[in-house]
Amino acid sequence: MTADPANANTYESLWRRLVLGRNPKRTFIRIAVLVVTVTVLRAFVFLPIETNGPSMEPTYRDGINIVNQLAYVFHPPRRGDVVGIRVAETGHSIMYMKRIIGLPGETISFHHGKAFINGEPLDEPYLKYHSDWEMPPETLGPDEYYFTGDNRSMPRPLHTQGRAHRSRIVGKVILWRNLPAFSLLSD
C-alpha cells in the first residue's frame, strides 16, 4: 500500500484552511478580539448567577439569572428593582438577591405585612403571598437602601432583609428565570 503525497498535502491544506482560515493572522486577531470582548462583558457588565432559595418566590425561582453591573452608572438604584447584593465587603462570588423597597433617607415600617414608606402604604403588585410582618419605623441613612424578598410569607427573623449601603449593590438582576441551574442567594 502506498500513500499519495499530493493527496496528503491537499487534505492538510484543507484542514489548515478550515481551522485557521485563508489568513491565519486575521483569524488569530478575530479570536483575540472575541475572547477579550467576552471576558470584559463577563467581568464588568453581565454577570451570570445561579439563584438559590425561596425568599424571592414566586417572582424568581431557582435557576440562572444575569446581573447587569452597569445598570446604575447613569442613575441611582430605583424602588422595585431586583438587585444582587454582595455578601462580603468586596467581590461578588456570592450575593443576596433582593428587591429595593426603601430609598436613602426614607422611613420604612411594616404593619400587618404591608410595607409603609414615610407612613404611606407601598403598592407592591409583585407580592403574591400573605404576610404578617411587623416592624416599627426605621429611617435610612444618606446612602442606605432597604431590601426584602418577595416571599414575605416566611417569618421575618428567617427572611434575610434589611438595610445596606449603596456600595453593596452589584447590579440589577435581569429577569431570565427558571433556566436550569450557575451563585446568588435569596434567603
Add this chain to the structure above:
Amino acid sequence: MAKFTRFFVVIGLIAAAIVAWRVLFPNPERQVHNRLVALAKAASFSGGDGNFAKLAYGNRVADFFAPDIEVDLGAAAGQTLRASGRDDLLEKLMVGRAALDWLKVEFLDISVTVAPDRQSAIADLAGKATSSKEKDFFVQEMKFTLKKIGGRWLIVRVELVKTLSSASAAPF
C-alpha cells in the same frame, strides 16, 4: 514572526517570575488570605474519614487559632457557636464534627486589611458551608481578627457580620 515569538516568551517569563515571587515571598495580606483558605480546607471533612482523622480534626482546626480565641457565631444556621479559649473551641469542634457526616467550608471574597505595624489584620469574607444536615448551603458574612504570634498568623476573634441589618431584627 521571530520578533513576535520573542515578545511572547519575554512576556511569559515576566509573568512566571511575578507569580513565582508572589508564591515564594507572599506579602502579609496574601499570607492571611492563604491562612484563611487553609482553615476552610481544614474545617471541611468528608464522610469517609477514619477514626484517627476524626480525632485529629479538632486539633487540626484549633491550630489556626490563638489560645485566647473568642468565637461568637451566635445563632448561625440554627446552630449557636460561642467559644472562649482554644480548649473550649476544640471541645465544640469535636461535638460539631460528631453531629455531621460531612461538611464543606469555603471562604469567598476575602478582603484583608493589615495594620500599619504588620502584626495584626482584619479579614472580611463570605463564609459558605454545605453540610450533610441541610439541603441548601448556608452563607454568612464573617469578620476574622488575626495576630502574628511566633511568626504565624493566628486567629484571635471570629464574629458574624449582618450584611442586611435592621434595628428591629433579631440579634445574632
